[in-house]
Amino acid sequence: MLPHEKTLVKRLADKPFALIGINSDGPVEKVKEILAREQITWRQAVDESTDGPLATKWNVSGWPTIYVLDEKGVIRYRDVRDQEMEDAVMTLLAAGSKK
Amino acid sequence: MSTLVSLPCFARWALCAAALALTFTLGFAEDAKPDPQQKFDAIQARMEKAQTDFMEKLMAEQDRAKQRAMYDSRPGLEFAAEFKTLAVETKGTEVAAQSWMKVAEISGEFDQEEGFKSAVETLIAEHITSPHIAALPAMIGGMGWTLGDDKVEPLLQSLLAKSAHKPVQAGAIFELAQIAMRSDKPEKKAQTRAWFERLSKEFGDLKSAYGKDYKSIAAGFLFELDHLQIGQIPPDFEAIDENGVKFKLSDYRGKVVVLDFWGFW
Known part of the structure; x- marks a missing residue:
């Protein structure tokens, strides 16, 4: 999961793409420590725990849970991982660039 | 768990205390016939031991293919057979209820459709009021992923129709709601809202096994249904990032x- 995400973020740095993590590990200090240790560069919403406000609102009961949104903010894929996630993102980017 | 004091023992308590101490150290006394609950506990303990030992061996194996083969022959089914024998011997008792639960659980894990179905059907027919079936709805629902939702749905419907026990009813409705929600048949999926609304209305104050009340649980799923499906635009949210920036x-x-x-836990 992580290695694939890292590659994707690097490869698509100049594309209209963002990976946002919604992290349930703990308070901000803990999250920063993990980000530094794992060399994670993308933005995080600090949700503090698995019962955090976002995880609760979005009814998340399994981790990771993944949503892929297109440029209009519409949910287009759910729970795609690794190569499948990459394919989903590439498909949406290709469709967006055609407009 | 097990009661080792028998009636004649009370009369000669001093002697008995010594015998008791001995029983605790030796396990079952040679000539004392274990009661059904002890039999159940003993099978359970042997199964747990076998599973722990197996997991250790599995973890120690480096070769993925060998690991896979080991996993396919993991311990379990032999204990289902033992539990089933005990269930039949103790028909109608609470030990039978616990034993059938084990048969259902193990058969489910091993994808034994018939074994699973017959255990569940027996539980519904003979143990519908037993406190030991509290986890049955979740167990049946979970089996939907391997056996197929169409196979487990009738079992949940039957459980719901026959149980007068609120936690069991709520659990069954919750599972039926989730089955509707993950269905790819539009007419089935359309029933999701009704299930969750019923769950909230009739069992809202009741807490699930995970400690959350069914009203908030239903609200979460209804939010997911209304805003987080493919093709929907989720409501905006505000968050604070790792640098404290909103x-x-x-x-x-x-x-x-x-x-x-x-x-990362």
Whole structure:
């Protein structure tokens, strides 16, 4: 999961793409420590725990849970991982660039 | 768990205390016939031991293919057979209820459809009022992933129709709601709302096994149903990032966004 995400973020740095993590590990200090240790560069919403406000609102009961949104903010894929996630993102980017 | 004091023992308590101490150290006394609950506990203990030993061996194996083969022959079914024998011997008792639960659980784990179905059907027919079937709805629902939702749905319907026990009814409705929600048949999926609304209305104050009340649980799923399905635009949210900076999901409009709910634990 992580290695694939890292590659994707690097490869698509100049594309209209963002990976946002919604992290349930703990308070901000803990999250920063993990980000530094794992060399994670993308933005995080600090949700503090698995019962955090976002995880609760979005009814998340399994981790990771993944949503892929297109440029209009519409949910287009759910729970795609690794190569499948990459394919989903590439498909949406290709469709967006055609407009 | 097990009661080792028998009536004649009370009369000669001093002697008995010594015998008791001995029984505790030796396990069952040679000539004392274990009662059904002890039999159940003993099978359970042997199964747990076998599983722990197996997991250790599995973890020690480096070769993936060998690991896979080991996993396929993991311990379990032999204990289902023992539990089933005990269930039949103790027909109608609470030990039978616990034993059938084990048969259902193990058969389920091993994808034994017939074994699973017959255990569940027996539980519904003979143990519908037993406190030991509290986890049955979740067990049946969970089996939907391997046996197929169409196979487990009638079992949940039957459980719901026959149980007068609120936690069991709520559990069955919760599972039926989830089955509707994950269905790819539009007419089935359309029933999701009704199930969750019923769950909230009739069992809202009741807490699930995980400690959350069914009203908030239903609200979460209804939010997911209304806002988080493919093709929907989720409501905007505001969050604080790792640098203490506030941001909104809508800041990313115009970009393809992957939202990854994750943790490193």
